[in-house]
Amino acid sequence: MKIGVNTWVWTSPFTTADFDLIPKIGRMGFDVLEVALDDPGLIDAPLLRKAAADNGLAITVCGAFGPTRDIASEDAAIRANGANYIRSSIAFTEAVGSTLFSGPVYSAVGKTRMVPEAQKKREWAWCVETLQDIAGAAMDAGVTVGIEPLNRFESDMVNLTEQALALIDDVGSSAYGIHIDTFHANIEEKSIPEAIRAAGKRLVHVHACENDRGIPGSGHQDWKGIRDALAEIEYDGALVIESFTPGAVEIAKAASIWRPLAPSQDELASAGANYLRNLFG
Template identity: 30%
Template sequence: MKLSVAIAGKEAMPNAFVVFRGVKESIIKAHELGYDGVELALKRPDEVSKDELNQWLHENSLEVSAISSGQVFAARNLYFTDENQENRAELYKSFCGFIDLASDFGGLVNIGRTRGPIDGRDPAFAEELFLDMAHKVADHAEKRGVELILEPVNRYEIDFINNLDECSTLLKKIDRKNFVMMPDVFHMNIEDDHIGESFIRNKEYVRYVHFADTNRHAPGDGHMDWDEIFSSLASIGYDGWTTAEILPYPDPETAAKRTVSFLRGTYGKYYS
């Protein structure tokens, strides 16, 4: 496995789930602390220059683990289940930009809350809106060699696709090889019946994993059963990215240091 940390630009919203802000500074800090990569949480595809990003990554021996799209929903109110055609066109344009960026950096684009809510509508209608956009962006992603990673999110943040079983059911309907799953153990602790069994049951789609403890702090700072998490990931042969998407508590550097110390220390054998 490889260890990554979620970062964003300096202008990211205050509620963005990232540890560090300022792309260049964050890449340097992630390298200094011993991470293998960074997950880029972006509002727009043009927030970062490809040439500069490539230089900063090269100078610090890091990779981009994935492009995260949560701020597209939180900051711009764009989402897959929106009925407004102008908004849908703007969302599609943005996702094509993220996909183009990911074709050079990481090869993965996240779809979390930006899939949008059901919000009291007929669930079948909301799903139809999602599937329409999902196939459109998957078509573009296929041309660019990029995978889309759908993230189940807990019921207190969205009412559409909350656990891994629901995600697998939807992925079967999408039926695209480049549309897979991004479990987050923080959300799984709320929604899945049993984290380890859920990983195993849905193993065919697990492509990328978010880590946070039960309190959304650094791994090891809550009461998450990390033995169960690592043993289940090992049992399904998972060797991809594990990315810290945590609150920067008590401060960003301390949170990032605790994550590295705990994961590379207690569970170092999985990162060798």
């Protein structure tokens, strides 16, 4: 199993000036560097590709969806901006030699409201239309887009794996797959292992997060059940530790990281990697 870590563990936004993290991540024994893509313009993609390769790291890319990148917005200009961000993220993903871009692509993180059913259907339709338009670019780039359900406090649109599967079915393109984050799933799913089994071969990415986003293995997640379900569906993607610093610009409020979750961010990453490696090894 390939074990990875997201750059949000240490910094936001991740920029070329932060590439000194890459050798450290390699020394910690990770297999995958996950780039949190707050702003593609802040990162030298060719240099990143080389730096990751020099340190034996594959790359995955995770999107940051603030209110100006909401493809389900009533404002057509915001929807267009969100679509442009996804397209530029797909291009960035291809440029760094990766085949996976993922995140809550369908809406803005922190968008939580009680709205009439008719409005929900309009927002869903805008989202489907945009993802259909983008599908060709993803396929041309050889990039799969992972759709990540969020918990109810961060989104009112897609909270469950079954909702993400329904969205993919409505879009009707093999460019999309399921991205399960165990932090969100711990809140929303009746059973994370069963959600994994429901995703099946359409599961393309996993964020391996403890129930409090602290060190994996230090909380109450059903890690053995998660491991067994992933083995059952023959999952061959990455397990990426995702946590945050309080300064995460695009999602700071929604992530609600108000206190240290480990003695240090380095320990959160390294101890989490050791736990996952032993569990899945």
